Amino acid sequence: MTERTLVLLKPDAVSRGLAGTILARYEAKGLALAALELRTVDEAFSDRHYAEHVDRPFYPALREFITSGPLVALVLEGERAIEAVRSLNGATDGIAAAPGTIRGDFSASNRLNLVHASDSAESANREIDLWFPELGQV
Ligand code: CMP
Numbered sequence: 001m002t003e004r005t006l007v008l009l010k011p012d013a014v015s016r017g018l019a020g021t022i023l024a025r026y027e028a029k030g031l032a033l034a035a036l037e038l039r040t041v042d043e044a045f046s047d048r049h050y051a052e053h054v055d056r057p058f059y060p061a062l063r064e065f066i067t068s069g070p071l072v073a074l075v076l077e078g079e080r081a082i083e084a085v086r087s088l089n090g091a092t093d094g095i096a097a098a099p100g101t102i103r104g105d106f107s108a109s110n111r112l113n114l115v116h117a118s119d120s121a122e123s124a125n126r127e128i129d130l131w132f133p134e135l136g137q138v
Helices: 011-015 019-029 043-049 059-066 081-089 102-106 121-131
Strands: 002-009 032-039 071-079 115-117
Touching (some): 002 019, 002 121, 011 071, 019 071, 043 121, 071 081, 081 102
Antiparallel strands (some): 002 071
16 A cells, blocks of 8 residues: 655754665665655744654653754655655664664664654654645645
8 A cells, every 4th residue: 555654864864964875775665755855843843743742751852852953854655655664764762773774773872863754644644744734645
C-alpha cells in the first residue's frame, strides 16, 4: 500500500552535515520525495508537532533542541513508507539502535537522534497536515 510519512532531519543532522547522507538512505530504499524544505521552528510549532509529548519530563530539553537551528522537513512516499522509514531510522535511543540503522550508525543519544518519523497512518496524516498543509491527503 502506498503511503506518505513525515520525516524531520533534526538540527543535529543539519549541523553535523549529515542531511545528504541520511536522505540518500531513504532514496536508496526506493522512497520518493513528495516535499522537502529547510525550516527553523519556534516553540509554539514544536508544541503542536510534539503534542503527545508536551507533558513528558524530557520535553523542555527536546523543545530547546528542536528549535535550536534549521532542520529539514520532508514527506516521503512509497510502499509501506511509514514502516520502511522507521526501520531505516532504528530505535529512538542511538546507543540502543542497531548498527546499520541511521541512529545506530550516527547517534549516541536518545534526544539528539538525528531523525523523526511518523509512527502511524494517523500521525502521518496529522503531521503532514501540520508541516505541509498545501500537500493535501493522498
Ligand atoms: P522523535 O522520534 O522525534 O519523538 C520524540 C522525541 O523525543 C524522540 O524522537 C527523541 O528525540 C526524544 N526523546 C524520547 N525519549 C527521550 C528521553 N527519554 N530523553 C530525551 N529525549 C527523548
